[in-house]
Amino acid sequence: MFPPCSCTLVTPFLSSRGPRPLSGLCLCPSCPPLLDRGLTPPTREGDVAHPDTRKSELETARIPNLDALAQRSACGLTTPVEMGVAPGSGPGHLALFGYDPLKYIIGRGALEALGSAVELLPGDVAARGNFCTVDDDGILTDRRAGRIATELSAPLCERLDRIEIPGVQVDVFPVQDYRFVLRLRGEGLSEQVEETDPQREGMRARPASALVPEAQRTAEVVQQFVQEAARLLAEEEPANMVLLRGWAQLPNLPDFGEVYQLNPAAIAAYPMYRGLASVANMQVIPTGKTFADEVDTLYSNWDQHDFFFLHYKPADAAGEDGDFDAKVRTLEDLDAFIPRIMELQPDVLMVAGDHSTPAIMASHSWHPVPFLLHSKLTLGEGINAFSERDCAQGSLGRIPAKTIMLLALSHAGKLAKFGP
């Protein structure tokens, strides 16, 4: 370990052992360069330096197209929610769409349901479910049951869908891989129920307790479902338990297209992001399972809309798996699509992220996210490469994620002068 990072942006991690400084893998732009600390940074050729000093996945990946685009774009770092806050994908995307993520809080259950075309009526409550793996003591060993394939998880959903609880309609819908939606339909249900998913391994699932007295009945229903599900899955491997999070009812959000006077569309292979787009009332266009399918869908719908939300998932998944090299590969895979997207000659192209997912943390993090906006008005303000450290030097500096839509509208010539 070399001298801990003394800067402020990359804050010490709080852990069960109390605060401890970072070992030195600091992406903070204000931190002295690795060379000043007597360390040799790896080059893009992929020389692997000491694990504590290698650069981020983005700085390690060979991404010539994103680098070239950054050279003729306005670049910066976005703060998804607030300094130091590691957001979920829901608030992270809502911020990018211009919604205040601290005002519009939508549980993951509604986003997952709407993204999977699961009907949500007023009064229904829905949760995002994970099939997971627990040991004989009920301790979580894998929150994602080895990322079990949909072909294997869908029959398990059918099995759980047959659970009956008096006075409540219980429905279980497969989403993708280890993910499912649990929907409860009945009188007097509440979304104010504690999540059973502790969001980390090595612990037991939490009991589904009521967060408010009015949610007591709902909590009892959920706990009954979990116990019955555990019984039905007991002999399964690896999906022998379920986790539930993000209890939510049907959300009501200002209409994205009306607010920005746009005709928006969303293209996303993963259901939850389709759910986000649908609560913003974007037109969700059906697409395939790969990013190549998404780009094909973009091409075939290009003339139908004036705004596209095009989602890329693999980098996030690799980060959550803690797989640095896989995440580098996913970034290089994305880079290869940039020329084809630019051939459409968008008035404005933004490359943004809803949150950081550093492989060294295997989770979402609070670190600022590299951002790039290209238009015919950004030709002379670029930076050398699309990376955390380079974007920190960009002309936009560090901006709240919820401001990028205004920037985009300005560059697209859609904003009038403010005031007399």
Ligand SMILES: O=C(O)[C@H](O)COP(=O)(O)O
């Ligand atoms: O992939 C997803 O659904 C989310 O980004 C992460 O959810 P998980 O931590 O439950 O996999």
